[in-house]
Amino acid sequence: MADQLIRATAAEGGIRAVGVITTRLTEVARQRHQLSYVATAALGRSMAAGLLLASSMKKEGSRVNIRIKGNGPMKGLLVDAGLDGTVRGYVQNPRVELPPTPQGKLNVGGAIGSEGYVYVIRDVGYGYPYSSTVELVSGEIGDDITHYLVSSEQTPSALLLGVFVGGEGVTAAGGLLIQIMPKAARDEALIELLESRIGPLKGFTPLLQAGKSLTDILHELLGDLGLTIFPDVQLVRFDCRCSFDRVLGALKMLGEDELLDMIEKDNGAEATCEFCGEVYQASRDHLGQLIADLRQEQAEA
Template sequence: MKDYLVKALAYDGFVRAYAVSATETVAEAQRRHQTWHTASAALGRSMVGGLLLGSTLKGDDKLTVKIQGNGPAGAIIVDSNGHGDVKGYIKNPQISLPLNAAGKIDVRGAVGDQGIFTVIKDLGLKEPFSGQTPIVSGELGEDFTYYLAVSEQVPSAVGLSVLVETDDTIRAAGGFMLQIMPGASEEIIAAIEARLKELPRVSTLIDEGQTPEEILATLMPDAGVEILDTMPVQFHCDCNKDKFATAIITLGAKEIQAMIDEDHGAEAVCSFCGNKYHFDENELAELKKEAIA
């Protein structure tokens, strides 16, 4: 099944609902970063959350999620946009912790239970919008939920789930986001809360073959779910050699000359996708001229 996301309304428009199947998207990140078991789940959940937030944007608008916890995984950075593109990296990809007390992957142990959760939205305006909340869980679903409630004042429920094989590869990944609109009754909220307590993990539903539409139907069986839109999602990195050339120019002529003298060239590696870009001495000499200019 190709990865895709659905947008929907439920309970006569009082609930906005999103669900995404992202197994291959997360698997691509796992392969590129060679993440180990716990890091695979942490990065995967972050990317699924980024896709869900990104789906609320228009077209070329984009956002960055930064999760800076006190755990051994280090910072996790995810970029996404309104087209279903996502990329991400985790500072320490080789993290594999024992299962937690509940027998689940210990994402909190990798991320940490203290730190900063930041979302930066580039909406094409002069200044990007930035919202910041403390990490309240480290399991990440709760952290996305808390961010939405506090920073964007939208009562929400976010579920993020990644099923990791014993060889660290991704078996299933996906998630959902429910947003409660003004005027929603206490009965609607109570029904959703009750259902969330008994819902299996989304990755389990995906592994069993459920589609995003079916996940929403499972989550809200009597809510009259109305699918508004479907959108393919994918791992996509927009890095290129020109962008790295611009970055090298900002280092200044002295630093570029040192690359020429000491290394006789330079190699830039993209943190998000691992692609490598080589610059020979002649190319660096041209970039040095631009830096001086």
Template sequence: MNDYIVRATAADSQIRVFAATTAEMVETARQHHNTSPVATAALGRLLTAGAMMGSMMKNDSDVLTIQIRGDGPLGGITVTADSSANVKGYVNNPDVMLPAKNGKLDVGGAVGIGLLQVIKDMGLKEPYVGQTILVSSEIAEDLTYYFANSEQVPSSVGLGILMNHDNTVRRAGGFIIQLMPFASEDTISRLEQSLKNVTSVTELLDRGYTPEQLLQEIVGDLGLEIADTVPAKFYCDCSKEKVEKVVASIGKKDLREMIDDGEDIEVKCHFCDTAYNYTAEELKEIMKRSK
């Protein structure tokens, strides 16, 4: 198991904690989308958070979508995850290049000012939708703010992506810590003190920390109890048949023009950049089926 999430509790279940290692997932996304280093860091952070948040959901059919829309050159980020920590996502402008800021990739500058939206489709009549402003556009802080303001769950989110000199992903991972409503003042105080000692998630990941070690570092002496581990991976369930529905939705007039041109068309999946080709004959069949 290369990429995985650890789900655990601490302080007699007053705290619930998640930690993940996701370098393979983020590198797969980088290869699919040919992202620049700053785009890889932004997408990788949200993929990592999405995988952990997906693993919080209870039912196999539950789907989580996180969207960030900012006015920076990145344009926006969309990530979707299921309860098994299968995750996929994309950035609007994958080739954005920005100078480093304080020696680090300038994710905040790439994202810009905007909004974070979380959509949870849990099979109810209407999906749950929560939305908050971006407080730093660095993603971890924005999700911390989202949990506190939209879900009323005091949380701390840490995310880190480290790149190699050849722009491949060296390390990736993160954590989400949440206080339960019955957490005592003493537990809260001790956790806050422990979190102050964690200055950089990226640094701990670069030292080879596993999710288990990461959680132990954060929780300290509050009694970490690991519940289970969940494999996590970049996975897109697109297919030619599913993409066909998108082709059918463009309208009969446009479909007729494509058929008359007699040329093959190529349609790419947003989430994994896989290309699907449709001949004029296939377009005719799609048009027939859509009537």
């Protein structure tokens, strides 16, 4: 099944639901960053969360950044997701591996740590970005993003995130976000009903592994509550905006002395994009042209 995102409403607009499948893009991230099993799960959950959060934004070009910093051996991660369905990200310690939990699951909480912070920045496409910080709840990503939604956006939310990774790579990944909108926030019976249906679920990836589509999952949870699934299915993908021109621009900012030092000591420069792992090589000729450009700019100033 292709990586995709669908949106829906229920209870006469009192419920907003978004589901996303991110299996392929999580595998792309795993390969690009050579992630361990637990790092794959952590980044995969966070990328799914980023796409789910970005899905509610309105203006073209809007993006969400999620930065998680914890006291565990993974140290932290960063995800950048857009309304356009693109996402990228990286973890600070991609090789960390831990024994599974007593329940046999990947120990994402132990890798991230239970003490630290979640930083969320929403760039709505105009004005100043909106930022918020909350403390980590468990380091398991889903609990922490849910805590952010309730604490910072005052939106009762249920969030399911999952990544299944084995010897053949990522075979299932994605997430589901269900939110109670203000018009239904005081409907205690509705909230209790949703809790009774979502609470028993053992995760998101078991639903995918059972062969269920996003539509199937939403119908099972909300089908009797006036569910309306929007017809537009959005494809999502791992995508990075880095380029060789951007690398040259960054090198130019180092100044003439630093560029001359790179030419003398290294005969060029190498830069690796943190978000996607792409490696760029700048030759001595490239650096020489940057120096020439700097000198010309100084002469014209």
